[in-house]
Amino acid sequence: MRTGMMALAVGLLAPVFLPALPPVGLLWVLPVVALMLLPFRSYPLALLLFGFTWACVGAQWALNDRLPRALDGETRWVEGRVVGLPQNSEGVVRFELADARSRHEKLPGLMRLAWYAGPPVNSGERWRLAVKLKRPGGLLNPDAFDYEAWLLAQRIGATGTVKDGQRLAAAQWAWRDSLRQRLLEVDAQGRGAALAALVLGDGSGLSREDWQVLQDTGTVHLLVISGQHIALLAAVMYGLVAGLARLGWWPRSLPWLPWACGSAFAAALGYGLLAGFDVPVQRACVMVALVLLWRLRFRHLGAWWPLLLAFDGVLLMDPLASLRPGLWLSFAAVAILIFTFGGRLGPWRWWQTWTRAQWLIAIGLCPVLLALSLPISLSGPFANLLAVPWVSLLVLPAALLGCLLLWVPWVGEGLLWLAGGLIDWLFIVLAQIAGRWPAWIPPSIPGWVWALGCLGAFLLMLPRGVPLRPLGWPLLLILALPPRERLAEGVADVWQLDVGQGLAILIRTRHHTLLYDAGPRFGDLDIGERVVLPALRKLRVERLDLMLLSHADADHAGGALAVARGLPPRRVISGDPPGLPLELHAEACDSGRRWQWDGVRFELWQWSRAHDSNQRSCVLQIEANGERLLLTGDIDTAAERVLLESPLAVPTQWLQAPHHGSRSSSSMALLNVLRPHAVLISRGQGNSFGHPHPMVMARYRKHGLTIHDSAEQGAIHLQLGRFQAARTMRQQRRFWRVAEQSNP
Structure with a gap:
């Protein structure tokens, strides 16, 4: 039966790795084939087909409910x-x-x-x-x-x-919303938003600084309701009944074990309803229910069996849960604990149990976090040693009791005041830890490196004395120090990042790095912080030799400050330095300046008589082995006419669309002189400016240009100097991604 349950799990997970869902006709055939296999006792294959069909039907149903x-x-x-x-x-x-x-x-x-x-x-x-x-x-x-x-x-x-x-x-x-408002209004020593996150799962009130502290210390799971909180409350209720029974204070007429399991499940379900009972909470409640059922009736089955049943139950209830990182992290953490404490010879002391569990979870989750492209907290094991008991034993009971007793004058608000103060002290300590050991954003690594890291983590989780266990450390360290692929001389690696309605282009040579524009910032949305900086770290950028900001508009330079704080550049040059924050110390664009990095030539240009910020855009030409790329910022047709009188007016293979394809740019004269083979457009899908304009797109088509549009294709990657076609992120097909559309 276990083989059948494992086959069911494989079938339920399989669609996540497909580039496209199978046709509907095949989904009608597969269940029939599965039923035909049952008389031959091919239960694993039949369950695999049932699981695959169920997951595909659920995914297709969700896709069909998208906006036409x-x-x-x-x-x-x-x-x-x-x-x-x-x-x-x-x-x-x-x-x-x-x-x-x-x-x-x-x-x-x-x-x-x-x-x-x-x-x-x-x-x-x-x-x-x-x-x-x-x-x-x-x-x-x-x-x-x-x-x-x-x-x-x-x-x-x-x-x-x-x-x-x-x-x-x-x-x-709307009692949950009313409770949230009450939590935000109560005097919780300034931590009402954190209480709302802990009790209701609503983290919207937490500041960006608080989120960063939690991420750096690996404690996000403690302040935003997770399966751990629900399991903890269930364990408390179970332990309460079991403790009363052991002391002889439980009524003998009532069997303690069924009541303990029932009370624990009722507490978990009640907390789940308080938190909105969304999918992560449903997953936790299913796991708690199966564990309690195992404790009540099936104790001889071991711990892996209920974990497998819970995994299948969650995916049957919600086949798309496999797209959520929380599913993988929660089940992986439980599996690591089962593996860590199962089959050990001799008991550990309580402090050994606590410390080893934290370190082994951190080691075991490293490959999982890498696969999910999530930051890895270097201080997580140490921070959780302090934070888990603090939140579980002090903050959570006070917060839940405070919510239950809000109707009692002074009592409920007093408990919430205490819980808020405890959270505030916790944040003070965590902020100190985060300041010393911030989260590590790991770079992209090859698949074989990740496989070796998984092997290393597995070896380190084995008991002491097992042969080859010490080999786990060097294998795990490969994840942090993967082999680096060096660019050849005379080649420039170019990434046009997908930043929505803005621009950010990364250019790397063998030993140097340049960032042309840093993405937009609009209100509370800083793409420099949320997209550009993490992308640079994923691409293994360790330093910025030059940040070149074409001009000061928010869609090009809005994210510059966040990028500069996270990855300080050696120099900042801009076409409009007065419009930038003084903290950047930007220099003026020196029109006509040329330099060479690792066999790749660069040259700047700026219109000296520009009237506005767009016209003052600092233009950059890059040439590698005779292949050219022209980055134009937001220049308009007036600036283009002057540009055509400069040394940059030569045949250019790659053109970054001026002003995102605005009607006021990309003149026929520019295209006739440069004769580009391809154009790179960076813009937001459905932007309010109407970029790119249909008239400009018609010009591009008339000249036979290959059009690469970030709104339709995602980030765009090319290697200048190799005369090869560009690759786009949407070429990595997934069934949930909207297929590439024809150019407008």
């Missing part, structure tokens, strides 16, 4: 009910709208909306909204967070921006 392409970018009046807990950050209200209806169009069942400078929105309210609709999508960069996969896992079929709206009905049954 015809409505992408359209503005429609929709009516629906607000669900979940709305988030309000720096004047932007973000919330989810369920059961959305439009008069003439069929809409997805769940949409995620943003309302800039909008009024307060509460869970349970009904609204009529004018929404600019967008199909699910996201920025696509190397080894980065896949927002499109996250939206599919959440079953969000559309995103959008609210232009106007009116409330139709007040909130009904």
